[in-house]
Amino acid sequence: MIKVAVMGASGRMGKMLIEAVQAADDCTLHATLDKGDDVRAGLAGADVMIDFTRPEATLAHLAACADLGVKAVVGTTGFDEAQKAELAKFAERTAVVFAPNMSVGVNVVLKLLDMAARALAEGYDIEIVEAHHRMKVDAPSGTALQMGQVVADAVGRDLKECAVYGREGVTGTRDPSTIGFATVRGGDIIGDHTVLFAGIGERIEVSHKATNRSIYAQGSLRCARFLAGGKTTGLFGMNDVLGFTR
């Protein structure tokens, strides 16, 4: 049995994770932790922590995991570059899977995007549109940013230089080397992502629409099984978990 500690237990994902762990034959709920609880006491003795909270909280939880030898699945988004570097340092002391989207479907879409972007590198304008519920606090979504990274790598551009996050006023005509991001927030949208390749005479749209948060919880359990199966240190992504080689 994999002993799982769920952080942010009262959150949207926390609740889904508790249900998923309780329903899994090979996992047991070791602890459920909320803001204000004793993190070290809760994590002591756990095999894997699953964390969908906020970047500052995740880093504090990872510090405890590294000290206690607890492996970690991190789904939290909204990390800045310095925070990502801090997370990577903890992965030198314990095994961590870090992915902005744990859904198998989204990770298949990332592969499709790599293929599409290589074929459509010239003559097609690339725009990424994401929509989420009104309670989401970070933008663009971690998934949209990862899609941008995959596409930028595929077409040989530096995302930091070519990303355009929203447009307003007299913008001038579109620079073909840019990758645009647009964010929609409203209601209870669980998570929609579309990458648009707009050419002359045609446009190609690659989309994923989530209809239930259980996809993220089930993906997280796959990550927990991957870590529990012998990983001790290192930073992993869904490519490693799902066995995608390229």
Ligand SMILES: NC(=O)C1=CN([C@@H]2O[C@H](COP(=O)(O)OP(=O)(O)OC[C@H]3O[C@@H](n4cnc5c(N)ncnc54)[C@H](OP(=O)(O)O)[C@@H]3O)[C@@H](O)[C@H]2O)C=CC1
């Ligand atoms: N990788 C993936 O597949 C997915 C990633 N996400 C990401 O997961 C994160 C959480 O999403 P969601 O569940 O919707 O958010 P919620 O706001 O519903 O839940 C976040 C939880 O974290 C807790 N929390 C916040 N700050 C702290 C803190 N400083 N210490 C301890 N706990 C804290 C919150 O407690 P309180 O309410 O008391 O503040 C809450 O219980 C987001 O970054 C989101 O983008 C979401 C879905 C899928």
Ligand SMILES: O=C(O)C1=N[C@H](C(=O)O)C[C@H](O)C1
């Ligand atoms: O906050 C959410 O809800 C989600 N966040 C993740 C992200 O930022 O990409 C994953 C998913 O889209 C749901």
